[in-house]
Amino acid sequence: MPQQKANRFISILYRYSQRYFTQHLRRIDCPIEVGEMSCFLQACRHPGISQDGIAANLYMDKATVARTLQRLEHSGYIRREPCETDRRMNLIYATDQAEPIFRQLQELIEQYHQMLYAGMTEEEIQVAVQMLIRMKENVSRTLRCRQEEDQEER
Template identity: 30%
Template sequence: MKNEPIGKLISYIHRQNQKELNKHFTPYGIGSGGQYSFLKAVLATPGVNQDQLTQQLNFDKATTARSLKHLESEGYIERKPDPNDRRSLLVYPTSKAEQFQPTLQRILDDTNKVMLSHLNKEEEDQIISLLQKIRQGLHEE
């Protein structure tokens, strides 16, 4: 097997994974741009503010705003002014989001299983460990 640049391999895997996720999330009104990541984060931390989401998920402010606007229009989240800082908005999941949470997690789990299906447990642990090591190295720069 020819050695390909790691960036090219990671990019390919990411694109294929995004296609698969989009196929599963589109019927629920959740689109691309990591909207599912925002929804998962809001479900995990109700009342989080937009700036915290931007930092936590490592997206830019414009992507955060667009994704939250879309999720709000689809009825998954609601934004309320922060009582301690009226310039800041706090983001909460709606009952629709809470009901969707098991489906969201199932889709993410199933997609991960497909990606790892050709690996044994040792290889799976190894690739996860190596990718975490690469990510950590990028955050140190």
């Protein structure tokens, strides 16, 4: 029997999570789309974070974050304020209009985690999380090394 590969199940879990949140966001009539959730949550959890900070925290492309923040700003859920120490940078803040949505999303995420971890002990959850973190770090380190090699070749 072939060995099971973790990345297959990580990918499946990602797709399932997208479906779960899409269905539940519709069910609660939430105006935030699943693709906007991460940036929205970063703005709510980290008032005054920069756009680059959001991209770094989420391991997302800066252009994708910029487009998402633009939609959230247009919808009235975030606002940008110029940074006093670096006028080229804007700081991101959630608006008052975002607060009730943020609470809904926190509750939805908690429900998702309860479902995800059903039947698991706290120790099993911690072991699984630590293994996933190590896998992420392995891939990140390899990508950084290859990027450095590519830059040296140029």
